Amino acid sequence: MPFSLTTSCPRATARQFLVASRAFSTSAPVLEQVPPESPSYIRLPTPPQSEEKKLPRVRGHLPVPREIFPRMEGSRKIRADYIKQTVPEPAHKQKPKNETQEWKQTMANSRRQNLETGLKELWVRRNRRDAVQNERVSHKFLENHQAVKAPEREDDRLTRSTVLKAVLNTKTYPDPQRFARADRSRVRVKAIEEAKREARRDALMELYINASNFIVNESELKEEIETIFAEDYFHKQGFDLGRYGSAQNTWDVWGKPTSIGNMLETTTGVSTKIMDFYETEYDRSVKRQKRIAEEFTGGKME
Numbered sequence: 001m002p003f004s005l006t007t008s009c010p011r012a013t014a015r016q017f018l019v020a021s022r023a024f025s026t027s028a029p030v031l032e033q034v035p036p037e038s039p040s041y042i043r044l045p046t047p048p049q050s051e052e053k054k055l056p057r058v059r060g061h062l063p064v065p066r067e068i069f070p071r072m073e074g075s076r077k078i079r080a081d082y083i084k085q086t087v088p089e090p091a092h093k094q095k096p097k098n099e100t101q102e103w104k105q106t107m108a109n110s111r112r113q114n115l116e117t118g119l120k121e122l123w124v125r126r127n128r129r130d131a132v133q134n135e136r137v138s139h140k141f142l143e144n145h146q147a148v149k150a151p152e153r154e155d156d157r158l159t160r161s162t163v164l165k166a167v168l169n170t171k172t173y174p175d176p177q178r179f180a181r182a183d184r185s186r187v188r189v190k191a192i193e194e195a196k197r198e199a200r201r202d203a204l205m206e207l208y209i210n211a212s213n214f215i216v217n218e219s220e221l222k223e224e225i226e227t228i229f230a231e232d233y234f235h236k237q238g239f240d241l242g243r244y245g246s247a248q249n250t251w252d253v254w255g256k257p258t259s260i261g262n263m264l265e266t267t268t269g270v271s272t273k274i275m276d277f278y279e280t281e282y283d284r285s286v287k288r289q290k291r292i293a294e295e296f297t298g299g300k301m302e
Contacts, residue, residue, distance in 0.1 A: 068126075069122070069123060069126055077119050077123075078123050083112070083115065083116050083119075086115065087108075087115055207297065234248060234250065234252060234253055235247055235248075238252060238253050266279070266284065
């Protein structure tokens with residue numbers, strides 16, 4: 001719109017001046033101000049609607065295609081004798097008498113031709129597919145082989161962590177002190193064997209000494225029975241152990257047997273006896289094993 005200061009009407013002049021000032025204004029209109037939290041704050045072009053056509057869902061699954069040319073047979077199915085055996089020609093070929101017979105002969109010849117052509121095309125396709133697959137496998141194998149045999153890259157060598165040469169050397173070296181260690185081990189083994197031999201001899205000697213009290217015949221058994229089952233047996237045992245009084249049973253002589261409560265107190269460590277308080281589970285196990293061995297062997301275990 002042209003702007004002229006020589007307009008005769010003052011009101012028209014003011015209107016033209018206001019329109020011109022609005023045209024040269026640099027501030028955005030109030031309606032177009034978008035806050036920063038709005039998704040429309042960053043103006044992006046609107047993409048066109050997608051025209052992708054999704055294929056319909058096919059339910060079920062296709063059967064595994066059978067192998068037309070087995071590996072053991074090779075190219076047997078593309079030979080002429082196989083075609084003749086599969087779709088043999090009539091033994092006595094006759095001239096068709098009507099259109100129906102002519103149509104049937106034409107269809108039979110077409111089936112023979114289609115079978116032969118189809119088998120040959122499938123054979124060519126199979127050979128082409130095998131060649132492509134073998135080429136791809138050979139190419140991948142060659143790439144992997146070259147990558148394995150390739151020397152270390154310079155950037156890998158410069159950026160790898162420091163490894164000492166002594167760590168990379170995995171050769172097994174003989175111990176220079178092996179003969180000295182073998183001599184020390186031989187002396188130690190001899191000492192252990194000698195200690196076992198002495199312990200065995202001591203056990204045999206103790207067993208020999210305790211064998212003097214063994215019952216070996218019937219007369220000694222009867223004498224021992226008469227002694228143990230005598231009426232004053234516990235009374236005499238009490239005098240022998242220094243317990244003067246009326247000892248009437250084995251409890252009066254050797255004390256009461258260990259109850260389950262005493263065993264639990266000893267095991268859990270709540271016993272009031274000082275000896276049981278400082279006794280460990282190992283010591284209790286050793287005592288039990290010694291008692292069992294003494295019952296089995298009849299000798300005293302140290």
